[in-house]
Amino acid sequence: MNNRVNMKELFLGMQQEMLSKLNTIRKHVTHSGTKGNATELSWIEWLGMYLPNRYSVDQAFVVDYKGNRSDQIDLVIYDKQYSPFVFFQDGVKFIPAESVYAIFEIKQALNKEHIQYAAEKAESVRALHRTSVPIVHAGGTYPPRPLFNVIAGLITTSSDWNPPFGKPFEESMGRLLRVSILISVVH
Template identity: 50%
Template sequence: MAEWSLPTLLSSLHEDIQYRLRLVRESIHHPGSKGDASEGVWISLLQKYLPQRYQADKAFVVDSKGIFSQQMDVVVFDRQYSPFVFNHEGQIIVPAESVYAVFEAKQSADKQMVEYAQEKVASVRRLHRTSLPIPHAGGVYPPKQLIPIMGGLLTFESDWSPAFGEAFNSSLCSDLGDGQLDIGCVASHGHFYFDRDADQYVFESETKAATAFLFKLISRLQFSGTVPMIDVDAYGEWLTK
């Protein structure tokens, strides 16, 4: 019988992601194509390894008031309880209530990129989300409290030296409101996350960054719970407008 090695399996997962991101960086020179390819690497990772209740894709997010977010490179959204997801000519649009997390995916992290990611994350968090009472065999549960939408940044490299130094931390701390980046990965160096108990960012330098980020994301999704029951009628009102 073949002998399996868990450390080898986990290491190979990261090495695959890092290799694909490096290949994109070195072989594709058109900025738009390079960006699309980088997003595709991260999306494929999440689609392959997140639990089946979650879906990951590039998408716009819309609310029941008809307001749209900016296009997000990676959206992690519900596919178990979300009643509708639009796919219009290849453009995916998901209701705000179904969103668990949104990410900006780029080749490298710098101050401008962090600010850009914060702005895009804020465009999702500012959307209106509905939550209906939940009927059950013994009666009705009150409307579920809205879960916080995670925001993050995914890159291959960091333009800062050191990669996880004070400059990166200062840039992340510039917006701890609607645009806050809760979690992210710099595949060549490690991953980071905001520790709410300590009220500060934690930077983990490691050689298997993509795998560590994936595990941290799954852990945070587990504690997020389930998205609220969406008020479909609030969206249906647009049929008469």
């Protein structure tokens, strides 16, 4: 009896399963809004299954203590342990800026327009005011956590460019001087 797990094959299998699901949506759902929503929900479900329970993944707006609100974000990874959402009604969530670790826009393909769009969404979150306060616990008080950079990115399953990370990609990224963004093309 073999008690070993080939982790590489296991993760490749999980990747192929996700790609198959996303490709089925891409091929058979022709309404762009419905296709986008189904793709976003697939990523939210998948990440929600594999992230530690302390974290949540949702579509949401991010809000700060002054009442400022971000653009709608396709995928927000946030801390639900110390900072629950502010508002949740009929699928609309407002999540406090302090609890957000990462945001991602989800698109069908990597291209200049989608990179710029994701960068603008990232800026709408990063411009919010965040605070940090001491954390009271049974044994006393922890000092305030230092503020951290919110990771921002674009998730796609294809690229309009060949090669995906060639000169057009580099030129598009070079235009984004103020905003750092993570690009992930799953293939």
